[in-house]
Amino acid sequence: MISIVSCNKDKKNSLMENDLTNNPFLKESTLPYFAPDFIKIQNKHFKPALVEAMKQQSDAVNKIVKNTQKTTFDNTILALEKSGEMLDRVNNVFKSLTAAHTNDTLKKVETEIAPLAAKHYDEIYLNDKLFAKVKDIYTNRENLNLDAESYKLVENYYEKFTIAGANLSKEDKVKLKNINEQLASLSITFNQALLDANDAATVEIHDVKKLAGFSKEQIENIKDKTKENTWLLTITNTTQQSQLQNLEDRETRKQLFEAGWNRTNGGKYDTKQLVTKMVELRAQKSKLLGFDNFASWRLQNTMAKNPQAVLDLFSKLVPAATAKARKEIAEIQKMISSQGETFQLEPWDWNFYAEKVRKSKYNLDENEIKPYFELNSVLEKGVFYAAQKLYGITFKKRTDLPTYHEDVVTYELFEEDGTPLGLFYGDYYARSSKSGGAWMDNFVTQSTLYNKKPVIYNVMNIAKPANGEPTLLTYDEVETMFHEFGHALHGFFASQHYPSLSGTAVARDFVEFPSQFNEPWALNPEILQNYAVNYKTGAKIPQELITKIKNAGSFNQGYSLIEVLAASNLDMLWHTISSDTKITDVNKFETDALNSVQLLMIEIPTRYSSTYFSHIFSGDYYAGYYSYLWTEVLSHDAFDYFTEHGGLTRENGQRYRDMILSKGNTIELEKMYKDFRGSAPKIEPMIKARGLN
Numbered sequence: 001m002i003s004i005v006s007c008n009k010d011k012k013n014s015l016m017e018n019d020l021t022n023n024p025f026l027k028e029s030t031l032p033y034f035a036p037d038f039i040k041i042q043n044k045h046f047k048p049a050l051v052e053a054m055k056q057q058s059d060a061v062n063k064i065v066k067n068t069q070k071t072t073f074d075n076t077i078l079a080l081e082k083s084g085e086m087l088d089r090v091n092n093v094f095k096s097l098t099a100a101h102t103n104d105t106l107k108k109v110e111t112e113i114a115p116l117a118a119k120h121y122d123e124i125y126l127n128d129k130l131f132a133k134v135k136d137i138y139t140n141r142e143n144l145n146l147d148a149e150s151y152k153l154v155e156n157y158y159e160k161f162t163i164a165g166a167n168l169s170k171e172d173k174v175k176l177k178n179i180n181e182q183l184a185s186l187s188i189t190f191n192q193a194l195l196d197a198n199d200a201a202t203v204e205i206h207d208v209k210k211l212a213g214f215s216k217e218q219i220e221n222i223k224d225k226t227k228e229n230t231w232l233l234t235i236t237n238t239t240q241q242s243q244l245q246n247l248e249d250r251e252t253r254k255q256l257f258e259a260g261w262n263r264t265n266g267g268k269y270d271t272k273q274l275v276t277k278m279v280e281l282r283a284q285k286s287k288l289l290g291f292d293n294f295a296s297w298r299l300q301n302t303m304a305k306n307p308q309a310v311l312d313l314f315s316k317l318v319p320a321a322t323a324k325a326r327k328e329i330a331e332i333q334k335m336i337s338s339q340g341e342t343f344q345l346e347p348w349d350w351n352f353y354a355e356k357v358r359k360s361k362y363n364l365d366e367n368e369i370k371p372y373f374e375l376n377s378v379l380e381k382g383v384f385y386a387a388q389k390l391y392g393i394t395f396k397k398r399t400d401l402p403t404y405h406e407d408v409v410t411y412e413l414f415e416e417d418g419t420p421l422g423l424f425y426g427d428y429y430a431r432s433s434k435s436g437g438a439w440m441d442n443f444v445t446q447s448t449l450y451n452k453k454p455v456i457y458n459v460m461n462i463a464k465p466a467n468g469e470p471t472l473l474t475y476d477e478v479e480t481m482f483h484e485f486g487h488a489l490h491g492f493f494a495s496q497h498y499p500s501l502s503g504t505a506v507a508r509d510f511v512e513f514p515s516q517f518n519e520p521w522a523l524n525p526e527i528l529q530n531y532a533v534n535y536k537t538g539a540k541i542p543q544e545l546i547t548k549i550k551n552a553g554s555f556n557q558g559y560s561l562i563e564v565l566a567a568s569n570l571d572m573l574w575h576t577i578s579s580d581t582k583i584t585d586v587n588k589f590e591t592d593a594l595n596s597v598q599l600l601m602i603e604i605p606t607r608y609s610s611t612y613f614s615h616i617f618s619g620d621y622y623a624g625y626y627s628y629l630w631t632e633v634l635s636h637d638a639f640d641y642f643t644e645h646g647g648l649t650r651e652n653g654q655r656y657r658d659m660i661l662s663k664g665n666t667i668e669l670e671k672m673y674k675d676f677r678g679s680a681p682k683i684e685p686m687i688k689a690r691g692l693n
Helices: 002-017 043-066 073-082 085-100 104-125 128-139 148-164 170-200 216-221 250-261 272-288 294-298 307-338 347-362 366-372 375-391 475-492 508-523 525-531 543-554 557-574 586-596 627-644 650-661 669-677 684-689
Strands: 203-205 231-233 394-398 409-414 420-429 439-444 455-462
Touching: 043 073, 043 085, 043 104, 043 128, 073 128, 073 148, 085 104, 085 439, 085 455, 104 148, 104 170, 128 148, 170 272, 203 250, 231 250, 250 347, 272 294, 272 586, 294 307, 307 347, 307 557, 307 627, 347 543, 366 543, 375 394, 375 475, 375 508, 375 525, 375 650, 420 439, 420 475, 439 475, 455 475, 475 508, 508 525, 508 543, 508 627, 508 650, 557 586, 557 627, 627 650, 627 669, 627 684, 650 669
Parallel strands: 420 455
Antiparallel strands: 203 231, 394 409, 409 420, 439 455
């Protein structure tokens, strides 16, 4: 009797859990631009909506497969493109919240959905009958009288199927499905462990003297309101922590650095076993798919094409970067000695003493320039103003649309002629429910197929000031704001018919190009004078400070490049191991890997150590972190084009918009860039910009 009651109860709970009654995701939002209605959306809606959306897509796929009529573009490729409409609608909101404002319920749904989603996509892309139809269209595409974008869509789907393993035997497909499900679950587990580890690694300070170097405002902002004489130094998802720049107490610096460095290396939130399992499974997957290593499989549809091209780029950068870094080490060690100290430079000392070197060498104090970089002014009079000057678009703040958090701001964008362009959401403040870093994504993807304009959001992790205080940014944060809006512009200017080819749906080593290209406009004289205004006095930033910022532009570039090169190489070396390689010690592998490429520098640790390298173990930059450096070459080369042709002009902006930002994934990327630039990208502008020549 007890057993029967228990089973009935479980069944009842399952039915309630999958209840679709009044689920807002079943229909399109009625808000402008189909924006998510966060008033109606609740945590309980996600799992049943995701399950239903996958069911709807599976039903649509089965209909394609069972169709006995002649295979056509419309009843196969177009039908496949339309099959995931609801799933995209739910997923776009779900992934935004799990990254930017998660909670225990959403984490639970993530854990449960991940293997189901992996299985779902495998059942599509490893479906023999469906692939036969796709292959038939692909083989005969020249005779179908398709427009250019439809032709590209056919190629895109065929490539997706073949890369996913559609040509494998039935036996190997079963093995692949099992690997994919495991990887999906492990990735979610890694991400959740890291989020918890970041919180747990918070350093509690009980003696305010240990916070010497912080301003009164900084000290007040980090005070624990629940405990007496307690201040909290929180961890962000990088090796270095921003607070290290100001902390005078060396032991506190060391404590904070080591809290971040060791957060997932031992103890309750250790991720080493997750790392080894994932890289081994990825290596097995690549062997199953016929490749020597995972990176070779992963890079098939990128600009780089193969790992050797990436390693060739690194080889051009490492010697100059390490040479500059050694000069910087010598300068910092000299500064330490000049302060009467005898210790050798350690990672937790770098930011603190590098700031002293910068002040000494360039007379530039970060606290001197921050009053000119107030968040709203940077956004509206800097980031938006630059977009207006280049592309003619205008912005209007909206307060009538619901958001997922009170700190999120919303703007409507318009074309030069007043035509509505889309909606923009900005989520800029750090909080415990948000992943570290900064990113852009879509709530709604542009497509003329569905008559949809883009709804896009940017996320950052800026420390929120006390009530009534202004949010003052570092120059790095200013650049990041411009960077992320560069991604947004790529999405806003999309002009595709099909959503899967729209906007930022390009190769990983191209998608960072528009974002990095947007960064230098932060220092354009006309733009800078428009937004860099002292929040107290209203005075514009003086030329003296601008000169200091520019002169300091190549400062610490050896350090910053080594940081990224180390992380990029680490990623590539994890993903070029063979399926026979067994990793028994993650820390030793990391040390040996970095040493093998001359990037093991005690003073300059990798930007991400393996155990908290979320980009590659819980994000989708695996075997792709190199993309930041690859696209930096493109961005500097493209900016040179603007410089050569008059700089900040509508004509230049329109050309760039028409030839790059509006094209999505409709043209072969190398051709797209060459058509715009008139030649292949050159590395020299990047070398010059970083002061490495």
